């Protein structure tokens with residue numbers, strides 16, 4: 477068995493990540509799984525940001541349903 481060599485596509489992705497234009501941090505949306513970049517409006521709550529958009533936030537955190545009793 478020879479050494480495992482990553483495919484050119486994998487290398488391309490790695491290089492793309494390393495050579496990102498901006499140094500802004502990124503996260504993965506817990507709902508859609510897509511990466512999203514830091515935004516100024518999230519400056520205060522970036523640590524708590526889990527969703528890329530309000531839509532995903534709505535899906536990921538459904539409003540609490542009042543239960544009788």
Ligand SMILES: [Zn+2]
Pocket residue numbers: 505506507508509510527528529532
């Ligand atoms: Zn999302």
